[in-house]
Amino acid sequence: MAEPEKKKRQSRKERILDAAEALLARHGFDGVSMRMVAERAKVDLALASYHFGSKQGLFDAVLLRRAEVLNEARQAALEECQANAGPDGPTVEEIIDAFLNPMLAHGYEDDEGWRHYFELIGQVNSSTEWGGQLMTKYFDPLVRRFMDALKKALPDADPANLYWSYHFLSGALTLTFARTGRIDHLSNGAIHSDDMLGAYKRMVPFVAAGFRELCEKK
CATH class of the missing domain: 1.10.357.10 (Tetracycline Repressor, domain 2)
Structure with a gap:
C-alpha cells in the first residue's frame, strides 16, 4: 500500500475512534450506534465495520x-x-x-x-x-x-x-x-x-x- 493511502486510512481510523470515544462518553454503550459513529467521523458505515467489526469491537478499541x-x-x-x-x-x-x-x-x-x-x-x-x-x-x-x-x-x-x-x-x-x-x-x-x-x-x-x-x- 502506498504511504499516502496508508496515512489516509489511518487518519480515517483515528477519526472513527475519536468519534466513538466522544459519543460513548456522552451516551454510553447502549446509546450509541455504529451509524452514529460513522456520521460523526464523516466516513462510510462500511468502513467503521471494516476496521472494528462490531460496536463491541469498536468499544474495546476505544478503551485500549x-x-x-x-x-x-x-x-x-x-x-x-x-x-x-x-x-x-x-x-x-x-x-x-x-x-x-x-x-x-x-x-x-x-x-x-x-x-x-x-x-x-x-x-x-x-x-x-x-x-x-x-x-x-x-x-x-x-x-x-x-x-x-x-x-x-x-x-x-x-x-x-x-x-x-x-x-x-x-x-x-x-x-x-x-x-x-x-x-x-x-x-x-x-x-x-x-x-x-x-x-x-x-x-x-x-x-x-x-x-x-x-x-x-x-
Whole structure:
C-alpha cells in the first residue's frame, strides 16, 4: 500500500475512534450506534465495520487505545517513585501520587480526546455490566503492582482494609472523571469539576490519610 493511502486510512481510523470515544462518553454503550459513529467521523458505515467489526469491537478499541498510553505512564511513575525512595521504600503518599499524577496532573484535561476518555472510564468503572470485566481486562495488572507497593508500605495492613481503601480511591477517581458539575453548584461556583489539577492536589493527601487510618497498626 502506498504511504499516502496508508496515512489516509489511518487518519480515517483515528477519526472513527475519536468519534466513538466522544459519543460513548456522552451516551454510553447502549446509546450509541455504529451509524452514529460513522456520521460523526464523516466516513462510510462500511468502513467503521471494516476496521472494528462490531460496536463491541469498536468499544474495546476505544478503551485500549489510551489505556496503553496511560498504563505506560503510570508504570513509569511507579518505577521512578520506587527508584528514588529511601531504604524503607516509597511512602504511601508517594505511591498514591504515582498512581494519580499521570491521570490528573499530566495536562490531559487540556485535550478533548482525553477528557472524553476519562469520562468514559468513569462510566465503565461504575457499571455493573462493564466495570468488573473491562476494568479488570485493561487496568488490573498495573493496579496489582501498585497494590503490591502499598502492601510493602503498609506491612501490618489487614488485606480487607487495604482493598477497601483502594475501592474508595477508585470511587473518588470515578466521580472526579465524571465531571458532573455538582460540586460547582454545591460550592456556588467556588470549585469546578473540570479542575483536574485541583482535584489531584487534594486527592493525594486525602486518600493517603484514609489508607493510613485503616491500614496502619494502632
